[in-house]
Amino acid sequence: MNVEITDAAVAFYQNEMNLTPGDxxxxxxxxxxxxxxxxxxxxxxxxxxxxxxxxxxxxxQFFVAKDDLWYIDGMKIDYDDDRDMVMFTQSKFDNLDHPLFIKET
Structure with missing residues (x-):
């Protein structure tokens, strides 16, 4: 599985969900x-x-069911301080909300 979760995104989830190592x-x-x-x-x-x-x-530990890899594999998950939100990017889709077209790599 190729998913990048930045330290900023992990810190956001740790703060918002009161996570500790091992969760x-x-x-x-x-x-x-x-x-x-x-x-x-x-x-x-x-x-x-x-x-x-x-x-x-x-x-x-972050888990993804193999049935969900079509969407999540290759994703970058980051936290944007300016927007105060987690941002999800996926280079293989033109539109992450409606992933109809897979980009050629």
Whole structure:
């Protein structure tokens, strides 16, 4: 699995979710908000009985189900201080909300 989670993004989740080393989070594909029908990344502490890929950053384990790798693999997760929000970028899609076209690499 090729996912980059910056130190700033991990620090944001540690502060917002009171995480300590050894805690586990699951990243998953979710269908977007009201009326959008788009996709986004969800995050939860619940780890279910799926087949997962895992990466660890600053003592926090991040899990992604293999069924969700089509969207998350290759993603960069960063925290933007100016916007006060986590930013998700994915170079293989033209539009992360509606990933209809996969860019040629």
């Amino acid at each position: 586990q989070l699951r990243l998953f594909v979710r269908v977007g908000g009201v009326g959008s029908g788009g996709f986004s990344v969800g995050i939860t502490r619940e780890i279910e009985g799926h087949n997962y890929e895992m990466l660890e950053k600053k003592g926090i």
